[in-house]
Amino acid sequence: MANYLAMNREELTVEKAALEAEYKKFQAKGLKLNMARGKPGPHQMDLAMDLLKMNDYTTDAGTDARNYGELEGLQEARELFADVFGVQPGEVFVGGNSSLQLMYNLINIGYVFGFPESTCPWSQVEKRKFLCPVPGYDRHFAITEEFGFELISVPMTPNGPDMDIVEKLVAEDADIKGIWCVPQYSNPDGYTYSDETIERFAKMKTAAPDFKIFWDEAYIVHHLTDEIIETPVLLNESKKYGNEDRVFMFTSTSKITFPGAGVSAIACSENSMKYMCKRFSVMIISYDKMNQLRHVRFLKNKEGVLAHMAKHRRRLVPCFDAVKTAFKNNLTPCGDIAHWTNPKGGYFISLYVMPGCAKRVAGLCKDAGLTLTGAGSAYPYHKDPQDSHLRIAPTYPSLDEVETASELLCVCVRLAVVEKLLADKAD
Numbered sequence: 077m078a079n080y081l082a083m084n085r086e087e088l089t090v091e092k093a094a095l096e097a098e099y100k101k102f103q104a105k106g107l108k109l110n111m112a113r114g115k116p117g118p119h120q121m122d123l124a125m126d127l128l129k130m131n132d133y134t135t136d137a138g139t140d141a142r143n144y145g146e147l148e149g150l151q152e153a154r155e156l157f158a159d160v161f162g163v164q165p166g167e168v169f170v171g172g173n174s175s176l177q178l179m180y181n182l183i184n185i186g187y188v189f190g191f192p193e194s195t196c197p198w199s200q201v202e203k204r205k206f207l208c209p210v211p212g213y214d215r216h217f218a219i220t221e222e223f224g225f226e227l228i229s230v231p232m233t234p235n236g237p238d239m240d241i242v243e244k245l246v247a248e249d250a251d252i253k254g255i256w257c258v259p260q261y262s263n264p265d266g267y268t269y270s271d272e273t274i275e276r277f278a279k280m281k282t283a284a285p286d287f288k289i290f291w292d293e294a295y296i297v298h299h300l301t302d303e304i305i306e307t308p309v310l311l312n313e314s315k316k317y318g319n320e321d322r323v324f325m326f327t328s329t330s331k332i333t334f335p336g337a338g339v340s341a342i343a344c345s346e347n348s349m350k351y352m353c354k355r356f357s358v359m360i361i362s363y364d365k366m367n368q369l370r371h372v373r374f375l376k377n378k379e380g381v382l383a384h385m386a387k388h389r390r391r392l393v394p395c396f397d398a399v400k401t402a403f404k405n406n407l408t409p410c411g412d413i414a415h416w417t418n419p420k421g422g423y424f425i426s427l428y429v430m431p432g433c434a435k436r437v438a439g440l441c442k443d444a445g446l447t448l449t450g451a452g453s454a455y456p457y458h459k460d461p462q463d464s465h466l467r468i469a470p471t472y473p474s475l476d477e478v479e480t481a482s483e484l485l486c487v488c489v490r491l492a493v494v495e496k497l498l499a500d501k502a503d
């Protein structure tokens with residue numbers, strides 16, 4: 077392997093033929109691999125099976141968790157999530173099996189009714205807009221796209237979204253109603269917002285009185301190293317500036333216990349809690365408190381959650397390492413054709429390939445039996461202006477599969493780059 081960027085046409089043509097031969101060998105294996113979605117593997121879910129052994133549903137207060145009641149969630153569940161978020165139990169709402177659904181419901185409330193500070197429902201704001209740090213989580217963007225918001229990209233940095241841009245935009249435009257954030261081990265880069273970024277979010281001036289920060293702590297306890305990264309809590313910081321009604325923090329146990337069968341939670345101000353409960357109470361009597369209680373008895377408190385996540389980590393670290401090792405061994409020697417993130421937590425690695433190559437890489441992978449998240453899907457409207465980003469999710473497949481998938485991925489990256497370099501030279 078040599079630096080592709082220094083090769084002439086003949087050398088690239090020889091390299092292309094060699095890569096095509098390698099690629100065909102992978103195709104002949106009839107692989108069926110998937111590194112598309114951030115799903116836990118079966119072994120991780122096995123770790124939580126004891127949760128289902130519980131058969132006494134009497135709460136600490138002596139009530140029966142099997143019955144209706146307590147829309148805001150069981151007191152002990154509010155305490156557990158308060159511990160995880162770093163807020164007060166009274167500021168926590170415990171929901172059902174999906175935090176994404178809670179986010180959807182809140183956007184829906186803004187759209188149909190507005191929030192107490194709104195001058196009108198968001199549906200009546202003709203040019204309503206939402207900020208989307210990119211690359212970001214496709215399902216966040218899909219919600220605001222569905223409700224007719226214009227999605228405005230803001231570049232991510234290793235310290236969080238570019239705050240100069242965020243502050244300028246939100247100060248000038250009252251039609252911007254909110255921003256999506258994954259502040260810890262972001263999806264997909266794995267970046268954690270700096271203390272300064274969080275402070276700037278807490279105090280920033282917004283033209284819209286009803287601007288909301290959707291602060292998705294999906295990976296708040298999903299550490300991949302021994303370093304337990306903890307950051308200032310946005311809700312608490314915002315109180316210092318009287319901006320606490322602007323903040324909705326979310327999390328869930330989807331990647332702690334069972335995705336789709338876990339428990340979700342919101343942390344927000346007292347005012348927001350009252351308003352949210354008023355609206356939610358028309359929609360639902362109470363969430364699944366049996367599952368809430370099972371989770372509390374199984375996980376206990378933040379310490380218990382962290383101990384459980386340490387078991388996940390043992391399985392996940394080798395998978396992340398396998399991807400990074402393959403990239404280092406197979407891509408680094410080819411020159412500056414790709415770079416990737418080195419997350420300290422979360423569920424993803426971002427791979428940035430030479431601009432103009434990401435779609436081709438994903439297509440080549442697909443035709444050899446490896447499904448990746450569609451190129452561009454981490455950007456609003458699925459359009460990566462550089463056609464460079466690929467989100468790699470190494471958590472679901474077995475270690476063997478991750479190793480094979482990473483080798484194949486590297487062949488596809490190199491082939492796509494060589495094709496692009498040859499095409500450029502032909503121009």
Ligand SMILES: Cc1ncc(COP(=O)(O)O)c(C=O)c1O
Pocket residue numbers: 114173174175176177213258263292294327328329330335336340
């Ligand atoms: C950033 C982020 N938020 C939310 C979710 C979904 O969470 P839930 O299962 O609680 O709806 C995911 C799942 O991948 C995610 O990556």
